[in-house]
Amino acid sequence: MIVARRRQEGLGLVYMSSYVRFFGTLLLLTVLSACGGSYAFRNVLAESSQHKPSIPPIGTNTIPLQYSIVDLGPNVFPERVSNTGTVVGYILNSGNTTMAFAYNGSMYQLGTLSGDVESIAYGVNSQGEIVGESDSGPPNYTTIMAVQFSLTGSPVPLGILPNNTWSKAWAVSDSGEIVGASYAIFWGPPGAEMTIFDGMGGTTDAGQGEPYEIDDYGFAVGADTPYGFPDTTTAPFVYYPP
Amino acid sequence: MASQTRPPRRSYTTHRNQQLGPPGDGGCYHAGAQANDIADNVYGDPVIVGTYALCDTQHFRPSGGFAGFVLSGGGEFEIDQPGSAVTHGILRINAVNGHYIMVGSYGKNPHAFVTKFGGRIYDLNKRISSGSGWNLTNANDVNSIGEIVGTGTYEGQVHGFLLKP
Secondary structure (H helix, E strand, O other), X not given: OHHHHXXXXXXXXXXXXXXXXXXXXXXXXXXXXXXXXXXXXXXXXXXXXXXXXXXXXXXXXXXXOOOEEEEEEEOEXXXXXXXXXXXXXXXXXXXXXXXXXXXXXXXXXXXXXXXXXXXXXXXXXXXXOEEEEEEOOOOOOOOEEEEEEOOOOOOEEEEOOOXXXXXXXEXXXXXXXXXXXXXXXXXXXXXXXXXXXXXXXXXEEEEEOEEEEEOOXXXXXXXXXXXXXXXXXXEEEEEXXX | OOOOOOOOOOOOOOOOOEEOOOOXXXXXXXXXXXXXXXXXXXXXXXXXXEEEEEXXXXXXXXXXXEEEEEEEOOEEEEEOOOOOOOOOOEEEEEEEOXXXXXXXXXXXXXXXXXXXXXXXXXXXXXXXXXXXXXXXXXXXXXXXOOOEXXXXXXXXXXXXXEEEO
């Protein structure tokens, strides 16, 4: 309430200031035009436009008073939205299985690897590259594979670290780096080994941890299990690129 | 109630797989803490957000509450405090964009929120048309132009939403 009252007071000052400027300008123009010529009129307009406050792009650095809402549909669970507005996540189907989706004004179901029944899209970048997982579904999840999705084709497997059984791709940066984790003991922490995918099946072990996001400079953040299985302690971590 | 931020309490440095915990005064390290997002286009001084479980400090076990944290400028900031009348000791930060706008959920009956680092926490339900029929419960991500995605209930069913500024 205090903020709202202050805002109203602020608006009052703006309005008052506008009136003062308007009538002041009118008086000035009247005097100047009485002195002859429209040159002064153009100058006043030019000066006025020079002092206009620059308007930041809508929504970039302020929290708007009002958002418009787009309904993505029932049982839709968005995970991420790219800087170009593509939304990815999963749809929960009636059989309690998940299907990866992407929305860019139209809704796309992204499919699974052959033989799998589930998929989830976890990450998307500004180029529309989408990553996530495809799996065999509950209750056993005998296969979970990191994949890259496309809107029109089939998912492509991204690989698993040697001596591991499962993998997930959690994020892709605008510069195209894909990060996720491989798991030997159990899917999810504990037992996650951070994995960098080259997009063609190649994998690099980047140390212990499960990264959930990566920025354009290659910094990744997520959860780590510092004491290892079976201890379930998790701690936040940051991966600093070499 | 405005979000509360604390002055830097602990410095940190980043290197390969640097652990950032243990978190906050009331944090249950063993109960779970994770970094959820890193702001884009902030080189050299990463802005990292996440969530950690709160502790019953008397018995040192999870209290069932959560708090959000922001790591920035060599310091750790807690967003809202346990016991807040607004969050009831439950607040999760899911994402941050390059303009330090953060989103997540708070409260026992979850509300999706948006906030800017150092600013108020705004219930997103109060930033959409009244009478829309939506109850926005969780905001998962925010992009560089301020679009927000998450989940809520609409006509008695869970729906995904995209909010446009």
